[in-house]
Amino acid sequence: MLREQGCDAFGCDAFGHMTTQPRDYLLQPQWFGTVIRDMPGGKIPFPDGHFDMVVNNQVMEHVENLELTLTEICRVLRPGGILFSLFPDKSVWREGHCGIAFLHWFPKGSRTRYYYALLCRALGLGYHKRKLGTIRAWAENRCRYLDEQTFYRSLEEIYRLYGSHFVNLRHCEASFLKARLGGRLRALQALPDPVLARIVRIAAGCVFACEKPRSM
Numbered sequence: 001m002l003r004e005q006g007c008d009a010f011g012c013d014a015f016g017h018m019t020t021q022p023r024d025y026l027l028q029p030q031w032f033g034t035v036i037r038d039m040p041g042g043k044i045p046f047p048d049g050h051f052d053m054v055v056n057n058q059v060m061e062h063v064e065n066l067e068l069t070l071t072e073i074c075r076v077l078r079p080g081g082i083l084f085s086l087f088p089d090k091s092v093w094r095e096g097h098c099g100i101a102f103l104h105w106f107p108k109g110s111r112t113r114y115y116y117a118l119l120c121r122a123l124g125l126g127y128h129k130r131k132l133g134t135i136r137a138w139a140e141n142r143c144r145y146l147d148e149q150t151f152y153r154s155l156e157e158i159y160r161l162y163g164s165h166f167v168n169l170r171h172c173e174a175s176f177l178k179a180r181l182g183g184r185l186r187a188l189q190a191l192p193d194p195v196l197a198r199i200v201r202i203a204a205g206c207v208f209a210c211e212k213p214r215s216m
Helices: 066-076 111-122 135-149 155-163 173-181 193-203
Strands: 011-013 036-038 051-057 077-087 167-171 206-211
Touching: 051 066, 066 077, 066 155, 111 135, 155 167, 155 206, 173 193, 173 206
Parallel strands: 011 036, 051 077
Antiparallel strands: 077 206, 167 206
C-alpha cells in the first residue's frame, strides 16, 4: 500500500525459522528477497541512515533480544528519523494471540497457566478452538506458544531499552484509536483522550513514536 502511494517502502522479518519458501498468502513470491527482506542473525539488510521512518506493528512482543533489534533500527534510521511502535506490554489485559485475559501474566513454563488456560477453554473462551482440536491440546499449544514465541515486558523495561537509543518518546494511543474508528462509535469518540488511551492500553497495548537523536 505504501509503495502504491509512491513511498520507497520495504519490509523486514526473520524468516530463518521457515523450512520452506514463504507461502503465497504470506508474501508475494516476486517480492521476497527484494521488497521483503530476511534478517539473518537479526541484522537489517540495509546501510546506515537509510530510512526516514521505521514502523513495527505487533512485533516487539515476539522479539527476545530487543536490544539488538533497537540497535539495528537506530542504525538504519537517519538522524532525526522516526520509529513508530505498536505492541502489547505486559500490563495489557487481553492476550491477543490466545484470546484469554491475563494468560501472559503467568511465568513461562507455569503449570498454573496451563490449568487456567484449560479452564478458560472449557468455558468456551479463546481463539483457534476448532483448528487446535481438543481442550487439552488447545491449552498445551497456546501455553507452549506463549513460552516460546512471546516476550512480554513491563513499560519500565520498554522505556529503558528504547531510551538508550531514541529520544522524545510520545504516546499516541488516543489519536490512534480515533483514526482506527473513523466516524464509527461516536460515543467512544466523545470520550477524553486519557480515557481513550486507557482503553487502548488495556485492550491492545502501547502505541508510541520516538526519534533517533540528530547527533550521537
